Amino acid sequence: MKILLDSLSENPIIAAIKSVRDIDVVLERDVKVVFLLCGNILNMKSIVAAIKNSGKKVFAHIDLVEGLGKDEYAVKYLKLVGVDGIITTKPTLIKCIKNEGLIAVQRIFLLDSRSLETGIKNILEDKPNAVEIMPGLAHKVIEKIHENVKIPVIAGGLIWDKIDIENAISNGAVGISTSCKDLW
Template sequence: MHPLAETLLDEPVIAAVKTDEALTAALASPCSTIFLLASTLLTVDGLVHRIHDAGKLAVVHIDLVDGLSSREIAVDSLNALCHPDGIISTRPTLIRRARHRGLLTVQRAFILDSLSLTSLSGQLEQGKPDFVEILPGIMPRVIAEISTRTQVPVIAGGLLRDKADVMAAMRAGAAAVSTSAPSLWDI
């Protein structure tokens, strides 16, 4: 497991941000890790530096950096440009490349039906991420199933609206939760 994974496991509520206002709030929050879910090739460097200047981990959703391609070279480019602590991607090839570059890796998976649940194991085997983020995160039974079927720690994300949602995900086996709700960042 990546050395930074311990930080994430020790403080399992992750601020997920899409706007400058949300980033400002996340920087002032007790969260030690920030998932950057929206940026451009022109803004990502400054955003990552703001996160690092606050002493927090910056994990960039590479699929959502406007201006980057979906090819493996995008990982190298992002790493050279802004030195994030990790990346998030739905693409196993990008996860594998990031892992080889020494970055913390989070493979994001949308569990919409039984087919997406069944294909998840193969995707995780391809990418070998440090974490798998399951969306939506309000499915305790699915979180429990994935947690028992894989050695990859689960992050629950998406549609977590209150403390009860967070606690249900954690009780089901999630190692952490990512949320864009500032009211949950200090749980």
């Protein structure tokens, strides 16, 4: 977990890559952390190697890697290809990810007050290493979750400008996940 926090203290922007075509762009940027929201079992090893060779930390979103199941074998596969951590919306995978020695980032979508309550409950029960709040524009919610769960909070989704970044950081987020290349 220290590697993630150290990387985010150097640069809190996380490049969220939604297309393999963006890998060359991210290799040229100063971001220290990359969230892979694309790829498949055939190209994952080479993608991860290219990003890691550029000195960046790599987190794969297990739910978005094509050709993988959403189970312990998928976690073991991603560990074999060299990811530093795994992002998931599935609370049941958190323990498996941590047991493999990887950083577990639980992504939660906040739609209303009930999803906020459920999200906090799941975080406290499953104990991920970090939580990614979607959408990242919900800076008041970021503050509430940060106060309640005492683990690093990452804001992601709909982050389009520096004001969005400043609002999230000032309310407790340690990092910002964005696919907006201008912010990388």
